[in-house]
Amino acid sequence: MTTTERAATPGGHDGPGTDGWAPRLVALDIDGTLLRWTDESPATASSSPASSVEEIRPAVRDAVRRAAAAGAEVVLASGRSPYDMTRVADLLELHAPGAEPLWVVAANGAVVFRYPPVDVVHEETFDARDSVAAALERHPEAIVAVEERGVGYRMNRPFPPGELTGRHTLASVDELLAEPxxxxxxxxxxxxxxDFVALAEGLGLHGTEYVVGWxxxxxxxxxxxxxxxxxQHVVDRLGLTAGDVLAIGDGRNDVEMLRWAGRGVAMGQAVEAVHEAADDVTATVDDDGAAVELSRWF
Structure with a gap:
């Protein structure tokens, strides 16, 4: 199945077991789904962990733990780097001594790893020089950053305070993109x-090649x-299918995931394009929407 094909969906469930379906894997976005933002409006949808309070509300944490205790595979799926996602996994307290490491999907799907410890099992890279050069032609003052896995980020100029975590190293754009x-x-x-939606369209980036944040x-x-x-890489390894997956998210970078999953659920505060991609809409992150949905099944 490609990422643009819709999985056979059990959408529209009224509660656990109404037609015999139950999630065997729960895929959870982080920012705006598990974590709330520190102010009234989010800073970025896909990649800025510092825009969220590093605290998971008890109702949400307990619901995630119930899902895991019931035997569902819990997978974190985020635009964050692996470095940023391990802290959230620690807050969920799912990796008990002797338990199987968690599966984690980072960098909007480009990196798949197990944790703890961090063990990268799949990684996608590409040559970004042409795309970045075209973007800088349109926005010459833009900041460019790439992840330095396990450490932080390398960037051509400093980001606004608090938007990226870890160590920040300055380098020229040519140095940043010298390798895939x-x-x-x-x-x-x-x-x-x-401006950035227009930028992406002007660059000819379509489908899953880009995500514009908030x-x-x-x-x-x-x-x-x-x-x-x-x-998809995770379910293949586990002997599952997309139809076994309950996915919950709120950002534009969740659209493909919600369409792909057997049941895709959008957070209440998500933009309309995310709602349209989902089978259902739960409560907002301020009202523990992820817990509301998980409690239907676990």
């Missing part, structure tokens, strides 16, 4: 979301890579 990368972040604090933030990934493609 898993993802490139383009950020222009002076631009708008609409602000002027553009993630460029390898062609065909998304959270859905990363999760």
């Amino acid at each position: 990368v898993t993802r490139v972040i383009i950020r222009d604090p002076q631009a708008s979301v609409e 602000t002027a933030w553009l993630d460029i990934m390898p062609v065909g890579v998304s959270k859905a493609s990363g999760l």
